[in-house]
Amino acid sequence: MTIKEIFDTMDYGPAPESASEALQWLGDRGGIAGHYIGGKWGPLRDDFPSNNPATGEKLAGVTKGTAEEIETAVAAARKAQPAWAKSGHKRARILYAIARLMQKHARLLAVMETLDNGKPIRESRDIDVPLAIRHFYHHAGFAQLMRTELPDREPLGVCGQIIPWNFPLLMLAWKIAPALAMGNTVVLKPAEYTSLTAMIFAEICTEAGVPPGVVNIVTGDGETGAALVNAKVDKIAFTGSTEVGRKIREATAGSGKALSLELGGKSPYIVFDDADMDSAVEGLVDAIWFNQGQVCCAGSRLLVQEGIADRFYAKLKSRMDRLRIGDPLDKCIDVGAIVHPVQLDQITKMVNANAEGETYQTKAPEGCFYPPTLITGLAPASTLMQEEIFGPVLAATTFRTPAEAVEIANNTRYGLAASVWSENINLALDVAPKLAAGIVWVNGTNMMDAAAGFGGVRESGFGREGGWEGLAGYTKPKGTPKPIRKIDAFTTEDGQPADPLDRTAKLYIGGKQARPDGGYSTPVYSPKGKLLGHASKANRKDIRNAVEACNAAKSWSRTTGHLRAQILYYIAENLSARAEEFSGRINNMTGKKTGEDEVETAIRTLFTYAAWADKYDGQAHGVPIRGVAMAMKEPVGTIGILCDDAQPLAGLVNTVAPAIAMGNRIVVVASEPFPLAATDFYQVLETSDLPAGVVNILTGNHAELATTLAAHMDVDAVWSFSSSDVSADIERASAGNLKRSWVNNATALDATAHDYLAASTEVKNIWIPYGE
Numbered sequence: 001m002t003i004k005e006i007f008d009t010m011d012y013g014p015a016p017e018s019a020s021e022a023l024q025w026l027g028d029r030g031g032i033a034g035h036y037i038g039g040k041w042g043p044l045r046d047d048f049p050s051n052n053p054a055t056g057e058k059l060a061g062v063t064k065g066t067a068e069e070i071e072t073a074v075a076a077a078r079k080a081q082p083a084w085a086k087s088g089h090k091r092a093r094i095l096y097a098i099a100r101l102m103q104k105h106a107r108l109l110a111v112m113e114t115l116d117n118g119k120p121i122r123e124s125r126d127i128d129v130p131l132a133i134r135h136f137y138h139h140a141g142f143a144q145l146m147r148t149e150l151p152d153r154e155p156l157g158v159c160g161q162i163i164p165w166n167f168p169l170l171m172l173a174w175k176i177a178p179a180l181a182m183g184n185t186v187v188l189k190p191a192e193y194t195s196l197t198a199m200i201f202a203e204i205c206t207e208a209g210v211p212p213g214v215v216n217i218v219t220g221d222g223e224t225g226a227a228l229v230n231a232k233v234d235k236i237a238f239t240g241s242t243e244v245g246r247k248i249r250e251a252t253a254g255s256g257k258a259l260s261l262e263l264g265g266k267s268p269y270i271v272f273d274d275a276d277m278d279s280a281v282e283g284l285v286d287a288i289w290f291n292q293g294q295v296c297c298a299g300s301r302l303l304v305q306e307g308i309a310d311r312f313y314a315k316l317k318s319r320m321d322r323l324r325i326g327d328p329l330d331k332c333i334d335v336g337a338i339v340h341p342v343q344l345d346q347i348t349k350m351v352n353a354n355a356e357g358e359t360y361q362t363k364a365p366e367g368c369f370y371p372p373t374l375i376t377g378l379a380p381a382s383t384l385m386q387e388e389i390f391g392p393v394l395a396a397t398t399f400r401t402p403a404e405a406v407e408i409a410n411n412t413r414y415g416l417a418a419s420v421w422s423e424n425i426n427l428a429l430d431v432a433p434k435l436a437a438g439i440v441w442v443n444g445t446n447m448m449d450a451a452a453g454f455g456g457v458r459e460s461g462f463g464r465e466g467g468w469e470g471l472a473g474y475t476k477p478k479g480t481p482k483p484i485r486k487i488d489a490f491t492t493e494d495g496q497p498a499d500p501l502d503r504t505a506k507l508y509i510g511g512k513q514a515r516p517d518g519g520y521s522t523p524v525y526s527p528k529g530k531l532l533g534h535a536s537k538a539n540r541k542d543i544r545n546a547v548e549a550c551n552a553a554k555s556w557s558r559t560t561g562h563l564r565a566q567i568l569y570y571i572a573e574n575l576s577a578r579a580e581e582f583s584g585r586i587n588n589m590t591g592k593k594t595g596e597d598e599v600e601t602a603i604r605t606l607f608t609y610a611a612w613a614d615k616y617d618g619q620a621h622g623v624p625i626r627g628v629a630m631a632m633k634e635p636v637g638t639i640g641i642l643c644d645d646a647q648p649l650a651g652l653v654n655t656v657a658p659a660i661a662m663g664n665r666i667v668v669v670a671s672e673p674f675p676l677a678a679t680d681f682y683q684v685l686e687t688s689d690l691p692a693g694v695v696n697i698l699t700g701n702h703a704e705l706a707t708t709l710a711a712h713m714d715v716d717a718v719w720s721f722s723s724s725d726v727s728a729d730i731e732r733a734s735a736g737n738l739k740r741s742w743v744n745n746a747t748a749l750d751a752t753a754h755d756y757l758a759a760s761t762e763v764k765n766i767w768i769p770y771g772e
Helices: 003-009 020-028 067-084 088-104 106-117 121-149 168-181 196-208 222-230 242-252 277-293 306-321 341-352 402-409 425-434 467-474 540-552 554-558 561-577 579-590 595-612 650-661 676-686 702-711 727-736 753-759
Strands: 048-051 058-062 153-155 158-162 185-189 215-217 235-239 258-262 268-271 301-305 358-361 373-376 393-399 417-421 439-442 475-477 507-509 512-514 521-525 531-536 619-621 627-635 638-642 665-669 695-698 717-720 740-743 761-769
Touching (some): 020 058, 067 158, 067 215, 067 222, 088 106, 088 168, 088 196, 106 121, 121 168, 158 168, 158 222, 168 196, 168 235, 196 215, 235 467, 268 277, 277 306, 277 393, 277 417, 301 306, 301 402, 306 373, 306 393, 393 402, 417 425, 425 439, 425 761, 467 475, 531 676, 540 665, 540 695, 561 595, 561 650, 561 676, 595 650, 638 702, 650 665, 650 676, 650 695, 650 753, 702 727, 717 727, 727 740
Parallel strands (some): 158 235, 235 258, 268 417, 373 393, 638 665, 638 717, 665 695
Antiparallel strands (some): 048 058, 358 373, 507 512, 521 531, 619 627, 627 761
């Protein structure tokens, strides 16, 4: 037998990791995972078990947190927050201490994670624990820099955080590290299946000198999580399923709580015919069989260029046959156990229900294991190509051209991650920006770091975790927002027209003046009762038409910042030429002598965002790979906007200018009591080279239009600066497609230019490794 034959035929011997120390740690603490509140352990109750997925044996009992216990934890966090926020340097030292102690206890954390979750010990040891530690080191630096680099921001307060079972320790670090760095305190609920590494972390917090109440951990199930969502916290940060994320969006609507959601995915893994095929196969192993496929950004949709599909599938099947499945504590194991029998049943049912394509499976041991599975020949609309399986199942189809690859890749309601494999860097960097995803890997997969933000678009949620962009979700502008009151339109007993000619201003849709679908209008009076004209009353069909006009103007998002800047300058120039007319209109509507100042403010605003149009740059993140992670700032898409009622012109321009400067298309509802400045403004747009459909202006009742706008599935974000209290309606309706929302909650938003620009963009991180 030759050496080559020996290497081809020999099997790996077992290399077991001992679980004795981890089990001893549990035993010494009564074998129960319980609450850590105010720096102390709460009552320990064996309310339900936490089992080892690989064996089915009980590891520990878990205490189910009650609403009262959540309240106690929130009170402890609230009490500790002001002192914790005072010194960034002290926070930095404590975060650093946490990182050092996690390194000291890295072996215990890795073994406990594998026992509790079922993932291979190699993954816990080499990926999860080191990356969790990295987050605390990295965010210690952010704590140190906050005062100088974020001088206009302050912490939110108390953050409620709910994490999933697929990466228990890593998700804890992603949530807690940035929150603490920015001066917040936290109440964190681990997943019901996987609470044990959170208990170790709690002890590390005590050892690191974290002040009592800064970190609170409450264990439990979905009812405990719901109690945390409903508690008096300032933010909810959730990672989990899209279904639950939608319920949380509805539950927090109108509460004023900040919200970030990192949800499901159905990420495309695109292999072009010039790809390094062996590397792409090996990358695919990490993309879909890492952590048993229980990964929100798993490359679960394989798209292979048609000419190489047969060869690629053959290589992939050969590699699948060599995957080792079994005891997760064995260092030779590639694929471990599914987290719980309930999840195993869900995976099994979805695969068994499929009658399309060809299924190829390897073998799996008895118990809570599922074999790596490849299903080829599926159509892009097939259920397994559309629905998240959250298991070691790969759904595959083919494509012919790069354009078709992009179309199939984006044919999903999700938008979390994507992988592009090609040796042609021009092709890869052409395709990557076109993919609807928050993160794109070129010739790689599952590359993540604390320095680069992670998060999705569409029904994969909103917000980012990690990097500079991740800090925004844990801070707010300094200052106390002032309440605003509803501004009503003026009325009169005198019904005589101001002019014998009809002065009914139309809507502005698709670059044209359009009559309202309903055919109704509303009179607009001066404070002295003089009829100034009529404004059209838009309805849901007008919103539909405006959104369709936005869809037809998608090419605006692909224009250069230089071109958009020129058009904004031109709009400002044309507005300036009619400044006296607009000033008089504002004075007549409002009865105030503020028109001249408001017009000048609007012109300055247009100049400001014209200046930013080609200067609001992304970043090249310093990630620890031979490569770079490029944070690209892309337009959100179609934005619905309810304008500030008090400023008929400036309130319109304040929102229109940043949105279109960043390449968005908008449906804007003008000031409800003073709409005529907006209907005059579209005459300026008509003479300023702005493409049709980029800006669509409606007039009408904010309360009636807000819900329709927020519920529209082709609208990607909604802003409200209205004096009507429509925030709750918008947030509730936005749960349909989990669009972003920016609402005022009946307070005056003192937003900066950077706030508008951030709301107008999504951050996409494109990872590009280099070297042979």
